[in-house]
Amino acid sequence: MMVNWKQIKRIATRGGMACVLGATVYSGAAVAEDVLSYEPHKILEDEKGKCEQCHENAVLAWEESTHKKTYDELHLRDEAKAVLERLGSKGSIRRNDECVQCHYTQSAKEAGGRAKTVMGVSCQRCHGGAVDWLDVHQDTEGMPDRKARLAKAESLGMRLTDDIYTLAMNCFQCHTVPKEDLVNKGLHPAGSDFELVAWSHGEVRHNFLNDDAKARAEQGTNNESSAETKQLFYVVGKTLDLEFALRGLSSATEEGTYLTAMGERAQNAYDALKGLGGMDSVLSQVPMDGDKVKVAVNNAGEYNGAADGIRKVAKTIESDKGKFSTALSAAGSKLPSSYQGEAYE
Ligand code: HEC
Ligand code: HEC
Numbered sequence: 001m002m003v004n005w006k007q008i009k010r011i012a013t014r015g016g017m018a019c020v021l022g023a024t025v026y027s028g029a030a031v032a033e034d035v036l037s038y039e040p041h042k043i044l045e046d047e048k049g050k051c052e053q054c055h056e057n058a059v060l061a062w063e064e065s066t067h068k069k070t071y072d073e074l075h076l077r078d079e080a081k082a083v084l085e086r087l088g089s090k091g092s093i094r095r096n097d098e099c100v101q102c103h104y105t106q107s108a109k110e111a112g113g114r115a116k117t118v119m120g121v122s123c124q125r126c127h128g129g130a131v132d133w134l135d136v137h138q139d140t141e142g143m144p145d146r147k148a149r150l151a152k153a154e155s156l157g158m159r160l161t162d163d164i165y166t167l168a169m170n171c172f173q174c175h176t177v178p179k180e181d182l183v184n185k186g187l188h189p190a191g192s193d194f195e196l197v198a199w200s201h202g203e204v205r206h207n208f209l210n211d212d213a214k215a216r217a218e219q220g221t222n223n224e225s226s227a228e229t230k231q232l233f234y235v236v237g238k239t240l241d242l243e244f245a246l247r248g249l250s251s252a253t254e255e256g257t258y259l260t261a262m263g264e265r266a267q268n269a270y271d272a273l274k275g276l277g278g279m280d281s282v283l284s285q286v287p288m289d290g291d292k293v294k295v296a297v298n299n300a301g302e303y304n305g306a307a308d309g310i311r312k313v314a315k316t317i318e319s320d321k322g323k324f325s326t327a328l329s330a331a332g333s334k335l336p337s338s339y340q341g342e343a344y345e
């Protein structure tokens with residue numbers, strides 16, 4: 001059933017409570033998670049054809065982004081070929097087991113079936129493989145209550161905008177580049193200089209839905225988020241950065257660029273959160289060496305335990321803003337004045 005955008009009414013606003021039903025369950029144990037894995041058979045191969053029926057502007061914005069273009073360009077770049085060579089790998093970059101984890105999206109016909117590289121960093125790498133949730137999330141006639149409908153979609157693997165921790169977790173999985181050999185032997189960039197507000201509000205921005213009925217009917221313009229949302233993104237982003245730097249440190253086995261870069265990432269995120277104030281429930285969990293974040297090899301248990309503990313707190317920031325009000329309001333003066341790449345207009 002085609003849905004006409006003019007008929008869609010947002011029933012609850014994005015400020016509503018995040019639904020915990022169906023949220024991913026993480027094990028409390030201090031084991032390294034394979035942060036980059038997903039299920040190719042849950043990925044719709046014809047993503048563009050499906051999503052553009054109703055999210056045309058989001059698709060147009062994505063098509064101009066580095067996330068799309070990496071599919072068209074990466075394998076042609078000399079630097080990419082050099083990374084592959086230094087790793088001693090041969091063959092197609094688009095099919096290389098390692099490169100596909102972050103530069104591409106793969107789809108498979110059935111569970112365990114052959115995975116095929118079908119596009120770059122796609123809608124579904126961020127919002128979740130849509131095979132199970134596509135029909136539910138768009139069924140405005142069968143389930144007119146938006147909140148209930150999206151909660152059902154979430155239970156089927158959709159990552160929603162009112163759970164920014166879970167949605168933005170993806171960014172940090174890829175952008176911290178948690179791969180020691182890729183960095184130390186391949187000389188791949190050791191992670192991006194990533195701050196969530198700046199990096200999600202430039203070329204990645206696709207905020208075409210909003211609460212203004214008229215703008216919504218026209219799919220709006222590519223709005224900036226409210227100051228309040230940006231403050232939330234800033235604090236959640238720094239917390240994610242710290243968590244994923246610790247997860248990155250957990251797999252360090254040797255001195256080198258990888259260890260140094262992850263250590264710096266952890267320290268910078270720690271300092272930023274400390275500067276905000278009111279984040280002791282996060283900071284108290286970080287392994288320290290004197291007044292610096294501990295940087296050590298072969299220390300997976302301690303780092304992953306700390307990262308798991310930080311995650312528990314991080315997931316409550318959005319639903320318990322009162323408790324983090326000191327940090328959230330201090331974030332107001334830290335917001336970036338320019339963004340990474342140009343937003344689509
Ligand atoms: C037939 C129309 C339709 C199609 C096709 C469609 N969507 Fe949607 N989408 C909707 C509706 C309706 C909503 C709810 C809009 C609202 O009121 O916020 C929505 C909302 C969303 C949201 C925002 C959810 C939130 O957290 O607020 C995301 C993300 C999304 N869709 C992703 C996708 C992706 C990815 C695809 C392609 C795989 C897709 N949609 C295809 C109709 C559609
Ligand atoms: C863990 C995720 C991850 C993996 C795995 C990965 N990349 Fe990347 N790659 C990134 C990210 C993130 C960037 C963007 C870095 C930036 O500019 O901030 C990037 C950027 C690049 C660049 C551009 C570098 C530049 O200086 O502009 C090249 C080339 C590249 N990757 C090649 C590869 C190759 C080849 C592979 C497979 C052997 C690979 N990458 C695997 C995440 C990854």
Ligand code: HEC
Nearest residue numbers: 066070074101102103121125170171174199200204340341
């Ligand atoms: C599946 C891995 C993956 C995920 C998830 C991901 N990215 Fe990326 N992103 C990349 C890679 C790889 C590149 C670099 C591609 C290239 O240079 O060819 C990149 C590039 C970018 C760029 C352009 C960088 C530049 O140098 O200007 C921005 C901005 C960006 N990502 C923001 C985000 C944000 C924000 C999120 C989360 C909401 C996110 N990314 C999630 C892999 C990912």
Ligand code: HEC
Nearest residue numbers: 051055058059062121122123126161206207208209210225
């Ligand atoms: C790099 C990760 C990433 C990619 C790729 C991505 N999204 Fe999103 N999307 C997000 C984030 C983060 C938000 C929340 C932004 C915010 O609240 O400011 C979002 C929000 C949305 C929304 C709600 C917008 C609103 O105004 O409330 C829709 C709809 C959506 N995305 C659809 C899509 C579609 C369709 C694609 C592919 C064409 C796509 N997204 C690609 C990360 C991504």
